[in-house]
Amino acid sequence: MARGIGVKRKLKAYVALTKPRIIELLLVTTAPTMFLAARGVPDLWLMFGVLVGGAVSAASANAFNCYFDRDIDRLMKRTEKRPLVTGEVSDREALVFAWLLGAASTVILWLVANPLTAGLSVGAILLYVVFYTLILKRRTEQNIIWGGIAGCMPVLIGWAGVTNSLxxxxxxxxxxxxxxxxxxxxxxxxxxxxxxxxxxxxxxxxxxxxxxxxxxxxxxxxxxxxxxxxxxxxxxxxxxxxxxxxxxxxxxxxxxxxxxxxxxxxxxxxxxxxxxxxxxxxxxxxxxxxxxxxxx
Incomplete structure (x- = not known):
């Protein structure tokens, strides 16, 4: 267990919980969808807000995933250096962090866009954390198919952010x-x-x-x-x-x-x-x- 680590290392550990590379791919699908929905350049403040809110939402889902998968992460070489395995972040810290991110993303998307966009974001978190991580992942080889629905949600969020509809x-x-x-x-x-x-x-x-x-x-x-x-x-x-x-x-x-x-x-x-x-x-x-x- 890592104890007494510096602030810089602690911040890096929190960032690692959010799985930034996955977030990048999600934003790659969100922004273009907003251009299509606007049939041109969308309102830049709206786009910035939706992208930030969407990134924070994905970060929340990924942090929850790290928390619930911490037992199997210890058994896999690919994930053995994740913060909850190394002890750089405690279980309690990770769970509080995930909840705070989820709440923040909902508020951001509600205020910057509309309730539909915020609701879709909450749905994406629940799909990834509950449907995929807790129900499917350890039970069926079809886990990645139906669990992948959460990764499809950013296009709906981006479109709803511009049009307030689907x-x-x-x-x-x-x-x-x-x-x-x-x-x-x-x-x-x-x-x-x-x-x-x-x-x-x-x-x-x-x-x-x-x-x-x-x-x-x-x-x-x-x-x-x-x-x-x-x-x-x-x-x-x-x-x-x-x-x-x-x-x-x-x-x-x-x-x-x-x-x-x-x-x-x-x-x-x-x-x-x-x-x-x-x-x-x-x-x-x-x-x-x-x-x-x-x-x-």
């Missing part, structure tokens, strides 16, 4: 992220399969093996790309989004098929290549979501 456009983007999540995360789970097995987490790479992971990655990649194209007639989107969704989607599909063929041939499948590519794909897609309205 419509088909954000629901399609919600579905894109929902279908993308298994194709993104399951290849990563192959790398940390031993960790998940040691912690008793029934990830697909543990229960079914690499062949199943690679096949499911292909299927979900196809579903993701097809769903992304639905936005073209519904929004409607212009030439930039159409081109990016086709080309980036084709790249995503190609690498997913390469992963599958390498796996069934017994070659080195390089699943982390698909994991990193999937992040690039989603980033490019949402950049096009945000820029396309400015050109149309």
């Amino acid at each position: 419509s088909w456009e954000p629901l399609i983007l919600f579905a894109v992220i929902f279908l993308w999540t298994p194709a993104h995360y399951w290849p990563l789970s192959v790398k940390y399969r031993d960790d998940y097995r040691a912690a008793g987490v029934p990830m697909l790479s543990v229960t079914e093996g690499e062949t199943s992971v690679s096949l499911q990655t292909v299927l979900y990649a196809w579903a993701t790309v097809v769903c992304s194209l639905l936005l073209v007639p519904v929004a409607p989107m212009g030439w930039l989004y159409t081109v990016v969704s086709v080309l980036a989607g084709g790249w995503f599909l190609w690498e997913s098929h390469v992963l599958y063929h390498r796996t069934i041939k017994g070659e080195n499948p390089k699943p982390m290549r698909v994991f990193h590519l999937s992040i690039t794909y989603l980033t490019l897609l949402f950049l096009a979501v945000g820029i396309d309205p400015l050109l149309t």
